[in-house]
Amino acid sequence: MRSDSYNFTHPFLRKIESFEQDSICLIAQDQSHTYGKLLDSTRNALNLLNDIKANSVIGIIGDYDLKTLAFFLACVENGFIITPLSASLIPKDSIFSPMLQSCIKEGQIDYLFYNNTLHSTHNTDKKHSIIASLQANHTSGLILFSSGSTGKPKAIVHNLNTLLQGFLEKKPKRINILLFLMFDHIGGLNTLFNVLSLGACGITLKNRKDMQEIAKSIQDYKIALLPASPSLLHLFLLSNPTQLYDLSSLRLITYGTEKMSDSLLAKLKNAFPKVRFHQTFGASEIGITQTTTKDNFIRLDNMEYKIVNNELFIKSHTNALGYLNSDNSVFDDKGYFATGDLVEVKTINGEEYIKIIGRAKEVINVGGEKVIPQEVEGVLLQIPFISDCIVYGESNAITGQSVSVKVVLDSEKIEAVESKSHTNSNLALKKHIRTFCKDKLAPFKIPSKVSIVESLEVSERFKRIKS
Missing domain, CATH: 3.40.50.12780 (ANL, N-terminal domain)
Structure with a gap:
């Protein structure tokens, strides 16, 4: 004993x-x-x-x-x-x-x-x-x-x-942190290790998908740090949390696990002007890496990386040892892990920053032309009456694939559009969407199929489900 x-x-x-x-x-x-x-x-x-x-x-x-x-x-x-x-x-x-x-x-x-x-x-x-x-x-x-x-x-x-x-040298800091990401998820464990290495306090939720509970917990427990995914933050924003709860304790929102669109980040910063937003980067195969954030670009700190055909490869001291039930071809002969993330590169103050623009496996091939779903989503979310959307590829007998989208409408703003057009037909809405995209996207990127849904499904790990 x-x-x-x-x-x-x-x-x-x-x-x-x-x-x-x-x-x-x-x-x-x-x-x-x-x-x-x-x-x-x-x-x-x-x-x-x-x-x-x-x-x-x-x-x-x-x-x-x-x-x-x-x-x-x-x-x-x-x-x-x-x-x-x-x-x-x-x-x-x-x-x-x-x-x-x-x-x-x-x-x-x-x-x-x-x-x-x-x-x-x-x-x-x-x-x-x-x-x-x-x-x-x-x-x-x-x-x-x-x-x-x-x-x-x-x-x-x-x-x-x-x-x-990597957590042993962290200096103690009394701070309240929401334990939102899952216990079996690398991001969730990273948050837990941060809490325990800082001498901080972690707060749990009964229901991670209840936006009101999240907001109430932030208010009641004076949570300063919210780690989340862009999908969660989008749902959180749609619930208008600042209208019902005092969220002034929030100081930092970290986000990762999927691409954050520029339009969503702008809306979040407008809703939470006193909150700092920091993009993390990680995967189950490499752990969570340190980054420096500028707008929607990040600098990867203390690690080696390379970009091959726009795909990011990373070699970190926290790289996984390998898979038990799959081949390890995603690790090249020099130990770089193929993340599957497509990136854009930008030089800021003489240093290289990258921006995640999508996932290689989600690229839609329309007759040989490549479409990154997140690019199309970023444009569609600029339409006032669209509150959420998800773009994906569907089989097409002629082009191989075609671009499809599911959209969630803002009921109040769509009423104004319907009033002006004197119609409430889905056909008119689809025409409006295509007209809006005409000068912003190449023709092959404009969705050929538009489905209107009440809400988008999210997985247990708060990633959006495409179909």
Whole structure:
């Protein structure tokens, strides 16, 4: 049994131990937990690991609650290989869902932690060479699953000690931060590590898709830092949060995971004039990198990168060790990771900055001509009566693909348009859209199909779903 006097040995835990133990580190379900309570819970969690084989792979199903975070830290202290998994995967009636079974197999998970209990998966598969290497060197690991939006989720392996190293030199700062991004997401873990390395306080949400709850939490807990995706920020803006809540505590909004359009960024800055906006850059394969932001351009700091055919390749000390269930061809022979992001380059004050303009896999091929959906969306969002839209490609017998768009209309502004045109037909609206785009986009980029929808779907990780 670990005693209350147990002193941690891992540098990250020792850093947490150095903070004022009466300071609040977590507010979850309206309950406040101190750093002292978190570390006491971590000592208790260590007892669950007493009989577990060293360097086992342990899946942790949960969210940003005290028990889950304490067990995560206990695994860090003892050098296990950790796989964070979404709370939505918690077994029902002790039955593993097909998705959870797939995670266990693909991630080569030996034990599952959920509902404050550790369960053996009875996995007897031979370990992948990447895991075997971590185990041989007694090194902590982190396995993350990709979103799987374009195929089977990939199991991505990191050296966890390398990821945590970058947080050890951060200076303490008492600040309230919203834990918005998912627990099984590289951005969510980055936020969590920042909270714990700063001696700050993280605030959780009951429902991440409730814009009113987000605004109320910012008001009630005086949240200063909001990490989010552009899709979330767009929905947040549409909910008119400043009309109902006092959001004056907000000082910084960080955004990443997908492209931010110039028009959306301008609207956000207008709505939150006293807030600084900072674009982060990262992926499950490379971690979250340091950037310097100017408008919608970023400078990538402390890393190597190159641009090949407009696609960004990055080599970072936090690059993943590789995939467990896929080939590693996305890493070239010099260790550069093909991000799949298309970029525009601009020199600012003698330094090179880049702007994310889209994803290579989302480019629409219209008879040999390339269309980047985000470029078209940026134009469409300038139309006053369009509050949201998403552009995507559809099969076309003649051109291979054609440009399609789903649009969400602003009910008040569309009424004015209908009044002037004396019609409410979709045909008239589509004609208006095409006329607006005529002098702003090449003809092959103008959507040939326009669908009017009430809202756009977003994934659990707050990325927009195209179809």
